[in-house]
Amino acid sequence: MYNEKTRSVGMKVFLNVSGLLMFFGIWELVVALGLISEKKLVAPSAIFMTFIDKLTNVVPDGNTIIVHTLTSLELVLIGFVLSCLIGVPLGLLMGFFKPANRFFTPIFEIIRPIPPLAWIPIVIVVLGIGIQAEAFIIFVAAFVPCVINSYTGIQATSKTLLDVAKTAGASKTQLFFKVGIPSALPMVFTGIKISFGSAWATLVAAEMIASTVGLGFMIQQGRNAVRPDIVLLGMSVIGLIGAALTGLLSILEKKALPWRNLK
Amino acid sequence: MAGTGCKIKLESVSKSFDDKIGRTAVLDEISLNVYENEFLVILGPGQCGKTVLLNIIADMEQADSGTITFDPQSSGQTGFVFQRYALFNWKNVLKNVELPLKFKGAEKEQRQNTAMKYIEMVGLKGFEKAYPSQLSGGMKQRVGIARAYASGNDIILMDEPFGALDAQTRYQMQDELLKIRSKEKKTIVFVTNNIEEAIYMGDRILLLSNKPSKVVKEYVPDLERPRKNTSSQFMELRDEITANMDLAL
Numbered sequence: 142m143y144n145e146k147t148r149s150v151g152m153k154v155f156l157n158v159s160g161l162l163m164f165f166g167i168w169e170l171v172v173a174l175g176l177i178s179e180k181k182l183v184a185p186s187a188i189f190m191t192f193i194d195k196l197t198n199v200v201p202d203g204n205t206i207i208v209h210t211l212t213s214l215e216l217v218l219i220g221f222v223l224s225c226l227i228g229v230p231l232g233l234l235m236g237f238f239k240p241a242n243r244f245f246t247p248i249f250e251i252i253r254p255i256p257p258l259a260w261i262p263i264v265i266v267v268l269g270i271g272i273q274a275e276a277f278i279i280f281v282a283a284f285v286p287c288v289i290n291s292y293t294g295i296q297a298t299s300k301t302l303l304d305v306a307k308t309a310g311a312s313k314t315q316l317f318f319k320v321g322i323p324s325a326l327p328m329v330f331t332g333i334k335i336s337f338g339s340a341w342a343t344l345v346a347a348e349m350i351a352s353t354v355g356l357g358f359m360i361q362q363g364r365n366a367v368r369p370d371i372v373l374l375g376m377s378v379i380g381l382i383g384a385a386l387t388g389l390l391s392i393l394e395k396k397a398l399p400w401r402n403l404k
Numbered sequence: 405m406a407g408t409g410c411k412i413k414l415e416s417v418s419k420s421f422d423d424k425i426g427r428t429a430v431l432d433e434i435s436l437n438v439y440e441n442e443f444l445v446i447l448g449p450g451q452c453g454k455t456v457l458l459n460i461i462a463d464m465e466q467a468d469s470g471t472i473t474f475d476p477q478s479s480g481q482t483g484f485v486f487q488r489y490a491l492f493n494w495k496n497v498l499k500n501v502e503l504p505l506k507f508k509g510a511e512k513e514q515r516q517n518t519a520m521k522y523i524e525m526v527g528l529k530g531f532e533k534a535y536p537s538q539l540s541g542g543m544k545q546r547v548g549i550a551r552a553y554a555s556g557n558d559i560i561l562m563d564e565p566f567g568a569l570d571a572q573t574r575y576q577m578q579d580e581l582l583k584i585r586s587k588e589k590k591t592i593v594f595v596t597n598n599i600e601e602a603i604y605m606g607d608r609i610l611l612l613s614n615k616p617s618k619v620v621k622e623y624v625p626d627l628e629r630p631r632k633n634t635s636s637q638f639m640e641l642r643d644e645i646t647a648n649m650d651l652a653l
Binding site for chain 2: 299301302304305306307308309310311315319320323324326398399400401403
């Protein structure tokens with residue numbers, strides 16, 4: 142069947158794929174033509190070979206790529222999930238109830254501008270070296286967008302809808318759960334996606350805290366061992382998994398909010 | 405026509421708002437009665453405070469002074485139809501119409517039966533599962549009307565319910581509303597700035613002035629229904645009201 146819709150879908154896929162092919166093609170070519178030395182930049186094909194090798198080889202960083210990846214995923218998920226569990230309710234409460242807003246906003250506004258990396262020294266002293274400290278750094282990075290988006294989302298609840306519910310006899314709690322939260326959900330989801338991005342992007346920094354395993358650690362080790370292929374492999378895996386999980390969150394969002402994107 | 409019982413009695417209701425340029429008086433000692441089962445139209449120029457008056461009756465805003473008394477047999481609660489529909493985007497038609505009953509704590513089955521009855525009455529049978537974003541403006545307002553009726557309140561306030569619709573849909577919805585009303589009697593207070601709509605719909609029309617609004621005049625159109633906006637009496641009344649109506653500022 143050939144119609145407008147399949148044509149536009151086909152066009153989208155074609156543009157997606159050709160964009161990727163061009164990116165990797167140029168990269169491959171630059172190395173193949175010797176414009177940049179192979180010692181500095183490794184071609185995608187060589188990275189792929191390293192990937193195959195790292196599935197079983199533990200040199201130079203002590204673990205296979207699978208172990209590094211799973212460890213990093215676990216770390217990011219702990220920090221990210223915690224930040225959602227605490228950040229989303231906090232933002233919603235702050236946005237809906239004035240006393241909560243007055244109480245929490247000053248603290249939040251002071252914590253917000255501190256970059257996650259600035260926490261590292263104090264976190265090592267308090268939590269020691271290990272997964273707790275690393276997860277905390279990721280938590281801090283993911284926490285802020287969760288709070289801000291939930292807060293902004295629920296504050297934008299239509300006053301008329303609140304009136305509708307109020308005149309129908311809704312209590313303040315019902316207004317919060319039945320009107321405020323559902324109307325904030327699209328923004329909450331945006332916040333969650335941004336949070337995930339921040340969490341994943343902070344991974345390498347968090348694993349600088351004396352890790353012995355993880356993608357960030359692998360990149361560090363690759364650098365020390367002058368193995369640009371290992372460094373680029375670590376970067377590639379971070380990029381691919383980040384994109385895949387963000388896509389997964391978008392699918393979840395569509396499932397959770399079926400009333401959006403309707404024709 | 406209207407029964408004789410007084411459903412709502414407003415006495416000297418005044419309201420002002422503070423804004424950048426100072427204090428603006430919006431309602432100036434408004435007194436009026438709303439009688440049982442009548443279709444009362446409150447007609448006034450744009451921005452004259454009609455909506456504020458309706459919000460005060462619905463208890464969404466407080467008057468500065470004056471009293472509002474409901475017939476003791478009435479719950480004092482009202483169904484409300486908003487100009488901009490005010491539907492819950494994340495709920496389908498059925499859930500939107502059920503909502504007032506849900507907040508009142510009605511059982512699920514009773515809720516659904518009542519909601520379905522009114523969805524059918526406004527001509528939306530088959531659209532129960534549709535979301536508001538899938539409906540046209542006219543259909544959205546049908547949902548709004550069904551919701552107000554399903555609330556179970558015997559007084560329904562309508563705030564320029566057809567103001568956001570195109571002219572054709574507007575005529576259609578006017579007839580639809582009169583049809584619904586003939587099926588189930590309710591006391592309706594209908595706000596509009598459209599003179600023809602007022603004459604076409606109203607058992608009684610109260611004309612408000614520019615703000616601070618006062619009730620300027622009362623009209624009881626002595627026209628047979630269905631009214632024809634081309635009949636000579638209709639046009640006479642329209643000319644008379646036009647002559648007495650302030651221009652919107």
